[in-house]
Amino acid sequence: MGKTKERRLLKPDWQENHVYLVQFPRIKMIPSPSPYCLKLETWLRIADISYSNISNEFKHYSPKGQVPFIELNGRVFSDSNDIIDYLKKEAKNPDQRLSPQDNAHAEAIHALIENSIHWIYMYSRNRDAKWFFGPTGFGPHARGLKGTLMKIFGKMQMSKKIKAKVMANGIGKNTPAEVMQFAKDQLRALSVLLGDKDYFFGDIPTTVDATAFGHLAQLVYTPQFDPEVKKYMEQCTPNLVSFVERIKGRFWPDWHNATENLSLDSNWRR
Template identity: 50%
Template sequence: MPAPPLLKRDWQKDHVYLIQFPRAGCIPTLSPFALKLETWLRMAGIQYTNISNEFKKYSAKRQIPFIEVNGRQIADSNFCIDHLTESFHVDMDSQLSPSEKAQARAFHVLLEESIRWIVVYNRGRNNKFFATPEGFAGHMTGVKKLYFKTVAIEQFRKKIVKACYSQGIGRHSLEEVEKIAMKDLLALSVFLADKPFFFGSKPTSLDATAFGHLTQMYYTPLNSDNLKKYMDEKTPNLVAHINRMKSLYWSDWDDAIRELSLTTHNTPKTTDA
């Protein structure tokens, strides 16, 4: 199979180009996978540049996000992290034992194959906020804005509904889906306990994954406020974890969503902060 054409043709050696959706108004990205990957890059200290996909540029696998590095395109956030871990000799999980790595894998799957679909399910029921200032409205004017609001997001919503039904979660009621979410959140909360990060005092790739997905549930509009209330009241340690990760790796969070900018930068802090 021929290599896919690069978006960044004048690339610099050992510099990562992260292609993702434009910024949103309620969270830096409405993609949990993009937020996970960008957070991981910041944790690893790898230099990168964001590139907007302009709602139309995708990887050869038709996925967002993806990266380009040293003239290669790597699709899927997990394969991106695997490639960067090997290429840049940065292992965020080096301190974990085989047993801990097994636990991390289990919770990774819970986040990406359950929590993720709960958020997707909600957007399949109602994704109108995409066309408001909480979503992407700040990037559009005139006819483009009208088309996005009246046509594009409904087409996208129908695709979400179809995907959710095929996956299985779309066959359930909102109440049933929220019960699944609460069980998942409780499991994560029990495992986190009173630790600053999931495996102690040092963040690992699981912390990046959890941050990418839990922030979607906590900060973006859902069909009810039941899950946000549950997190505040029943799993406050998960909310504290979100805030801790934001403080460490997203000092520019507010700037990113206010300016809708892909060029803001974090001011690094230590994990003792």
């Protein structure tokens, strides 16, 4: 479990049993271009766990070098999956009703999303990451000399990291046509698993729904290497698009405030 003590907490005056979610600042396209930040925040909402957001200000990372991370009762917990597993045991578990077979299916769906579908938009970001620091990305947070340097060197650093990841995975060595076929295959498989259900295990959302939303929203709301990706989703896997809209409508009523005003306010039920 990724938990450690930090020399200095970002929230030293913490409240007991209150989650402090440290994540990247908001952008205008989507509450977070990080699928893991969006997944974890959506999961906290599904699980109905009280939390407060803290911006990492592009400089605060967990002891493992990760974002998101949480501070809870004076400790730091890293890795979105580890955080969710810990909170399911110590706080609330939206997966309680799932059978052992359901849990096995959830693991398979989780793997399809995070080990396959994830690489579709990572391939896109490897080909073009300029929007990350543009006006609809992190650009509004980059002001003055520091902001100018962040736009220049931040983009270079991010592009370098993304390229290293997609090349190590192998997808970066493929042609756009090959990746498009890969995308169709993976999205079709996920669409079949969802079927005509509101959520992957019926009418009540679980952890895997937060995972799916965190990643699928990146495909729907951020630029892709080929417009055909979104067109394919709309025409051939419309249930996935409806799923994203359903989660957004139910658990992100503050979407406009988060994206237009770049608000990290966590009082989403108001």
